[in-house]
């Protein structure tokens with residue numbers, strides 16, 4: 001690809017903004033840079049939406065990724081409150097919701113993901129999902145009314161919402177379809193340790209619990225579970241995962257499969273890149289394709305996309321990474337490294353599950369593929385190089401012993 005003169009970025013959040021900054025900064029890109037975002041707000045950060053903002057500890061302005069004048073200083077053609085409707089790859093144009101078409105030489109797709117909703121649920125007041133700052137402010141206002149809260153889904157976001165609501169003294173039920181919270185991504189043992197923490201704090205944690213329906217009049221009144229039991233609730237927050245925002249790319253010719261499919265350099269087509277929650281790419285560290293919904297992944301991918309997009313032919317580099325994610329619940333800091341899966345073997349490497357201060361390692365085919373900690377972040381980070389180098393388990397145990 002010749003060097004681009006016009007770059008369009010779709011998605012004006014963490015990935016979109018940080019890529020624009022990398023292009024203007026280190027990339028020294030001085031051409032036209034259009035940043036298109038469906039939300040009307042200046043780019044803001046999402047992790048506080050289920051933590052400090054929801055708890056009322058922060059005001060909305062504190063979630064901004066950068067002050068607006070710094071964003072304006074990038075000299076962008078900034079289109080906020082405007083949705084990309086479709087992509088014409090041949091004409092190299094993005095059609096916008098306002099009817100305009102934006103031409104580009106290179107395109108960056110950073111449209112993230114949107115919450116999944118429960119099937120067959122009526123549209124009742126009091127049922128929420130949490131992805132945007134507006135969602136968070138709506139739930140925060142609802143929490144202030146002192147409702148009975150039901151959270152459906154005990155992944156990180158659901159569990160964080162439960163922790164915030166319970167810390168505010170509310171009656172909270174946390175409903176999880178799997179045998180334990182996080183069972184899919186962290187294993188049942190770790191999930192049970194997390195469930196025990198929430199129970200100690202007074203949350204009614206129901207596992208193996210499938211939602212059969214949600215009932216009410218105008219407002220939600222109860223959640224009905226598949227075993228026939230009910231959970232009374234005036235506020236229901238559904239946190240059952242997200243789906244990548246690829247609807248606008250249907251029919252564009254790009255390969256879409258639970259995300260925009262990219263090669264190891266994050267390229268989806270010549271001059272077209274994707275990053276962040278919407279990107280499915282081949283990660284050489286794990287020798288597999290993956291899509292990651294973590295904050296630091298977005299930061300690292302945005303730098304790599306800026307570099308690869310402006311690189312000389314043949315100079316684009318693969319994005320090889322060990323994913324990292326954190327979650328804060330009560331006084332617990334959870335951090336996870338790597339790419340653990342439900343059927344990996346889990347072994348405690350430091351501390352104990354009962355004390356809720358531990359590091360576990362995840363073993364697949366005799367090598368370490370991940371680690372997770374409750375409140376022992378330094379010990380966990382020492383395993384990053386071992387995961388990166390696909391270290392055999394015996395050497396992992398030696399490392400654990402040396403660290404103890």
Ligand SMILES: Cc1cc2nc3c(=O)[nH]c(=O)nc-3n(C[C@H](O)[C@H](O)[C@H](O)COP(=O)(O)OP(=O)(O)OC[C@H]3O[C@@H](n4cnc5c(N)ncnc54)[C@H](O)[C@@H]3O)c2cc1C
Pocket residue numbers: 010011012013014015016036037038039045046047048049050082083084085110111112113130131132157245248275276277278292293294295296298324325326327328
């Ligand atoms: C409540 C919450 C808490 C989180 N907490 C943590 C945490 O503690 N730790 C962690 O590691 N990660 C956390 N995350 C995940 C992290 O925030 C995401 O990985 C990150 O926001 C992804 O950035 P992104 O730019 O890829 O996508 P997004 O942040 O989803 O941004 C995509 C943007 O694109 C816009 N868009 C979508 N479609 C279109 C279109 N067709 N046209 C124009 N614009 C469009 C969207 O409106 C959105 O503004 C959390 C996420 C949420 C929601």
